[in-house]
Amino acid sequence: xxxxxxxxxxxxxxxxxxxxxxxxxxxxxxxxxxxxxxxxxxxxxxxxxxxxxxxxxxxxxxxxxxxxxxxxxxxxxxxxxxxxxxxxxxxxxxxxxxxxxxxxxxxxxxxxxxxxxxxxxxxxxxxxxxxxxxxxxxxxxxxxxxxxxxxxxxxxxxxxxxxxxxxxxxxxxxxxxxxxxxxxxxxxxxxxxxxxxxxxxxxxxxxxxxxxxxxxxxxxxxxxxxxxxxxxxxxxxxxxxxxxxxxxxxxxxxxxxxxxxxxxxxxxxxxxxxxxxxxxxxxxxxxxxxxxxxxxxxxxxxxxxxxxxxxxxxxxxxxxxxxxxxxxxxxxxxxxxxxxxxxxxxxxxx
Ligand code: SF4
Numbered sequence: 001x002x003x004x005x006x007x008x009x010x011x012x013x014x015x016x017x018x019x020x021x022x023x024x025x026x027x028x029x030x031x032x033x034x035x036x037x038x039x040x041x042x043x044x045x046x047x048x049x050x051x052x053x054x055x056x057x058x059x060x061x062x063x064x065x066x067x068x069x070x071x072x073x074x075x076x077x078x079x080x081x082x083x084x085x086x087x088x089x090x091x092x093x094x095x096x097x098x099x100x101x102x103x104x105x106x107x108x109x110x111x112x113x114x115x116x117x118x119x120x121x122x123x124x125x126x127x128x129x130x131x132x133x134x135x136x137x138x139x140x141x142x143x144x145x146x147x148x149x150x151x152x153x154x155x156x157x158x159x160x161x162x163x164x165x166x167x168x169x170x171x172x173x174x175x176x177x178x179x180x181x182x183x184x185x186x187x188x189x190x191x192x193x194x195x196x197x198x199x200x201x202x203x204x205x206x207x208x209x210x211x212x213x214x215x216x217x218x219x220x221x222x223x224x225x226x227x228x229x230x231x232x233x234x235x236x237x238x239x240x241x242x243x244x245x246x247x248x249x250x251x252x253x254x255x256x257x258x259x260x261x262x263x264x265x266x267x268x269x270x271x272x273x274x275x276x277x278x279x280x281x282x283x284x285x286x287x288x289x290x291x292x293x294x295x296x297x298x299x300x301x302x303x304x305x306x307x308x309x310x311x312x313x314x315x316x317x318x319x320x321x322x323x324x325x326x327x328x329x330x331x332x333x334x335x336x337x338x339x340x341x342x343x344x345x346x347x348x349x350x
Pocket of ligand 1: 182
């Protein structure tokens with residue numbers, strides 16, 4: 001079916017042929033709890049005849065999302081613990097997250113902020129909140145990098161994005177502006193001239209961290225959208241999540257990393273899935289993840305190697321779990337060191 005409009009409800013999933021009538025009845029309870037959205041580009045990528053389609057698995061809701069395990073938590077990476085003012089997360093000294101918007105063009109079923117994003121989520125920062133966020137950045141001269149995330153910041157109109165970015169232009173100590181987004185892959189036509197000039201409105205060095213998890217997401221249209229960004233002088237890096245049933249296979253992961261490099265996107269982070277509610281069907285153990293990452297070494301160019309990381313639950317920051325920041329202390333249980341040298345048991349007790 002050639003879907004031309006976004007799919008945003010279980011009824012629309014059924015009409016698009018992505019779920020059958022019985023599944024639709026069961027999925028209403030999931031859709032009441034977590035937002036649903038797929039763009040036409042994503043719908044076209046799904047093979048409805050394949051019950052294990054890795055694109056469908058990322059975006060089509062599953063009744064398994066109603067199962068919440070004791071170690072899962074609403075704020076798995078501890079954003080709230082590091083939020084000094086609305087819209088800002090200040091976890092590391094030299095950089096902040098600016099969460100200007102809490103909606104996305106697609107809703108990933110494994111999203112680490114699934115309790116905050118969506119039409120019922122925290123919405124878009126209003127003028128007063130944005131003023132407070134910029135005042136915070138202005139007052140903290142140690143902030144070298146501002147990371148626009150959310151939600152997906154590139155869902156904003158170019159005019160709105162430009163208004164936000166012009167505020168950063170006058171803050172001298174901010175040198176880097178980074179955007180975390182799925183838009184070049186899920187809505188590639190949105191990367192047009194108006195958006196490109198808006199992205200550069202701060203006058204700072206711009207990075208875009210592109211989120212994609214399967215090589216099929218790097219379509220010709222997505223690659224062309226990335227090329228427009230790179231040709232406009234924007235540096236692209238990748239972010240992927242290691243997901244059971246999507247990319248937990250060295251061949252698939254190698255193809256994904258090679259597709260990034262061919263597209264001039266430098267592989268950056270491979271995230272161990274976070275302890276978001278209702279996502280245990282996506283999680284593998286750290287030992288399984290390490291084996292997959294190890295299988296990439298030697299198999300593909302050094303240019304294609306991502307860093308395998310865990311966001312330590314509770315807000316303690318990222319740990320390189322492909323390296324020496326982790327050690328097994330029991331069956332499925334690990335001790336992970338944070339960047340300050342603190343030790344944390346993973347998974348934490350529920
Ligand atoms: S695009 Fe990012 S913030 Fe939005 S649902 Fe997916 S993982 Fe969550």
